[in-house]
Amino acid sequence: MNPNQRLYIIGAGPGGLEHLSPAAHAALQSCTDLAGHGLYLNLLGPLTEGKIRHKTPMGEELARGTLALDLAASGRITALISSGDAGIYGMATVVFELLARKPKPEWAEVTIEVIPGISAMQAAAARVGAPLAHDFCVISLSDLLTPWELIAKRIDLAGQGDFAVAFYNAVSNKRSWQLLEAQKTLLRYRQPETPVIVAFNVTRKGEQITVTTLGELDPEPLNMLSLVLVGNSETRRVGPWVYTPRGYHTKPELAD
Amino acid sequence: MNPNQRLYIIGAGPGGLEHLSPAAHAALQSCTDLAGHGLYLNLLGPLTEGKIRHKTPMGEELARGTLALDLAASGRITALISSGDAGIYGMATVVFELLARKPKPEWAEVTIEVIPGISAMQAAAARVGAPLAHDFCVISLSDLLTPWELIAKRIDLAGQGDFAVAFYNAVSNKRSWQLLEAQKTLLRYRQPETPVIVAFNVTRKGEQITVTTLGELDPEPLNMLSLVLVGNSETRRVGPWVYTPRGYHTKPELAD
Numbered sequence: 001m002n003p004n005q006r007l008y009i010i011g012a013g014p015g016g017l018e019h020l021s022p023a024a025h026a027a028l029q030s031c032t033d034l035a036g037h038g039l040y041l042n043l044l045g046p047l048t049e050g051k052i053r054h055k056t057p058m059g060e061e062l063a064r065g066t067l068a069l070d071l072a073a074s075g076r077i078t079a080l081i082s083s084g085d086a087g088i089y090g091m092a093t094v095v096f097e098l099l100a101r102k103p104k105p106e107w108a109e110v111t112i113e114v115i116p117g118i119s120a121m122q123a124a125a126a127r128v129g130a131p132l133a134h135d136f137c138v139i140s141l142s143d144l145l146t147p148w149e150l151i152a153k154r155i156d157l158a159g160q161g162d163f164a165v166a167f168y169n170a171v172s173n174k175r176s177w178q179l180l181e182a183q184k185t186l187l188r189y190r191q192p193e194t195p196v197i198v199a200f201n202v203t204r205k206g207e208q209i210t211v212t213t214l215g216e217l218d219p220e221p222l223n224m225l226s227l228v229l230v231g232n233s234e235t236r237r238v239g240p241w242v243y244t245p246r247g248y249h250t251k252p253e254l255a256d
Numbered sequence: 257m258n259p260n261q262r263l264y265i266i267g268a269g270p271g272g273l274e275h276l277s278p279a280a281h282a283a284l285q286s287c288t289d290l291a292g293h294g295l296y297l298n299l300l301g302p303l304t305e306g307k308i309r310h311k312t313p314m315g316e317e318l319a320r321g322t323l324a325l326d327l328a329a330s331g332r333i334t335a336l337i338s339s340g341d342a343g344i345y346g347m348a349t350v351v352f353e354l355l356a357r358k359p360k361p362e363w364a365e366v367t368i369e370v371i372p373g374i375s376a377m378q379a380a381a382a383r384v385g386a387p388l389a390h391d392f393c394v395i396s397l398s399d400l401l402t403p404w405e406l407i408a409k410r411i412d413l414a415g416q417g418d419f420a421v422a423f424y425n426a427v428s429n430k431r432s433w434q435l436l437e438a439q440k441t442l443l444r445y446r447q448p449e450t451p452v453i454v455a456f457n458v459t460r461k462g463e464q465i466t467v468t469t470l471g472e473l474d475p476e477p478l479n480m481l482s483l484v485l486v487g488n489s490e491t492r493r494v495g496p497w498v499y500t501p502r503g504y505h506t507k508p509e510l511a512d
Contacts, residue, residue, distance in 0.1 A: 011378075011382075013277070016279075017278070018277065018278045018279040018282070019277045019278070019279055019372070020277070020278065021269070021274065021275045021276070021277060021374065022273070022274045022275070022276065022278075023272075023274040023275055026274070061502075085374075085378050086382070086386070087378060087381045087382055087385075087386045087387075087388055087389055088378070088388055088389065089389065089390075089502075090386075090389070092382070092385065092386035092389060092499070093385075093386035093389035093390075093499045093500060093501060093502055094502065096385050096386055096494055096497050096499035097499065097501055097502070099494045099495065099497070100492065100494035100499075112497075114381075114382040114383070114385065114386065115382060116275070116374050116378040116379050116381070116382040117374070117378075118277065118341075118372050118373070118374060119378075122267075122341050122343060122344070122372040122373075122375070123372050125343045125370075125372065126267075126342070126343055126348070126370040126371060126372040127370070129343075129348065129349075129352050129370065130342075130343045130346075130348035130349035130352055130370065131343075132343055132344055132394075133343055133344065133345065133346070133348060133349035134345075134349075134396070134402070135393070135394060135395045135396060135402075135407075135410055136393070136394050137391070137392070137393045137394075137419065138388075138391060138392050138393075138394075139391045140390070140391060144503070145502050145503025145504065146390070146391075146503045146504055147504060150417075150418070150504070151391075153416075153417060154391055154417040154419065157413040157414075157416055157417040157419075158413075158417075160409075160413055161406075161409060161410040161413040161414075162406070163393065163410065163413075236356065238352050238355045238356035239355065241352050241355070241368075243348070243349045243352035243353065243356075244349060245349060245353055246317075246345075246349055246350065246353070246401050247400070247401020247402045248401065248402055248403060248406070
């Protein structure tokens with residue numbers, strides 16, 4: 001085994017380096033090559049100095065994963081960078097899909113380690129309080145690889161189950177109708193006053209976080225870096241904060 | 257404003273200090289008092305030196321939150337510690353519940369900051385690959401504060417929607433029937449071969465992670481520190497890894 005045939009799949013956190021774990025930091029220090037979308041490599045700032053940066057565009061996930069595996073197989077310690085958690089809509093699964101479906105023999109020599117990170121929903125939730133403190137669903141509104149019918153069904157089920165919801169890929173340059181549909185669906189189950197958080201660039205320069213309501217949510221001004229959190233029927237506000245209680249008021253400890 | 261009337265609500269991550277964020281580290285360094293369950297304070301090891309440790313037992317969350325708010329209001333910089341993410345079944349929402357429902361006037365002076373952390377499901381997922389890489393639900397099986405009927409409904413909806421699922425509080429000293437029920441329910445929608453991950457003490461001393469299947473999952477040997485992840489219909493294994501693909505094979509990029 002060549003110890004340099006090593007691939008770290010790193011969740012770099014929401015952006016601010018104060019949320020980058022020491023494990024991710026150490027892996028970054030040990031590597032010679034970085035693969036990732038340019039935006040996410042730039043967020044790492046000084047941590048990328050002296051390393052070869054392989055920037056690949058958004059949408060080219062299979063090519064990026066292949067590049068990272070090839071680099072590692074060639075004996076270069078490589079870090080494949082996702083923002084947030086590499087295991088939540090991140091690059092980790094892309095590597096395993098490649099290993100399962102289009103393996104190259106030399107990839108078998110690569111030692112892989114996945115390093116988790118703080119996902120955008122967690123950073124956004126912390127900024128406003130604790131909106132994801134009870135059961136919740138995480139749903140991507142991108143229908144590139146998942147049929148819209150299934151996504152729509154999941155939104156409806158989330159409504160039926162009174163789950164709080166974190167929507168990733170809520171809108172893109174090309175589409176905002178999915179979020180409008182999601183809003184309509186959830187309004188069948190929840191009050192228009194249900195708190196909604198729209199977060200953009202959380203922990204990064206230009207951070208914007210808005211607390212609105214399900215009734216007043218306007219998908220139009222959002223972009224593909226926006227994250228949307230929707231509370232459940234118990235989610236409420238206290239001062240500047242939004243929180244979802246640990247349970248339901250039918251239960252004794254929470255009764256008034 | 258007294259700058260020492262400060263409360264940090266800290267997600268300390270899964271346990272291993274290599275996953276404790278710099279933001280959490282800095283907050284810990286700045287504080288004089290720590291409040292938390294003894295187990296979680298002990299995991300912080302050297303970071304608690306020289307600080308007053310207020311250990312409160314499991315189940316006494318309201319008392320712990322009250323203590324932390326009182327300490328901060330009295331002018332002691334206080335860190336309230338959760339394991340994992342303080343916003344996911346953690347202490348953050350307890351503080352906001354107290355502020356909303358039983359506020360003391362002096363608490364209004366306290367500056368609060370919530371610091372997110374890596375939750376156990378993320379650390380467990382990273383260890384085995386990427387089982388939570390597509391839409392998923394997070395469900396607590398504790399019926400202390402939530403009616404079991406609603407929990408059972410949520411499990412069924414997760415099955416209907418083909419969501420991967422992370423079960424928190426999967427079993428306790430007193431109960432394992434809930435996880436058995438969850439298993440039965442999901443088996444109505446998923447193959448017995450569906451990958452399941454049982455994780456215990458992830459990133460801590462004594463870490464145990466087992467990959468099994470939905471059909472073979474045995475709740476009996478689990479304990480209250482166990483976390484259970486269940487894959488969706490597409491979740492599969494490659495070598496030692498478990499991953500959930502980014503989408504469905506009906507979509508072109510994923511077609512074989």
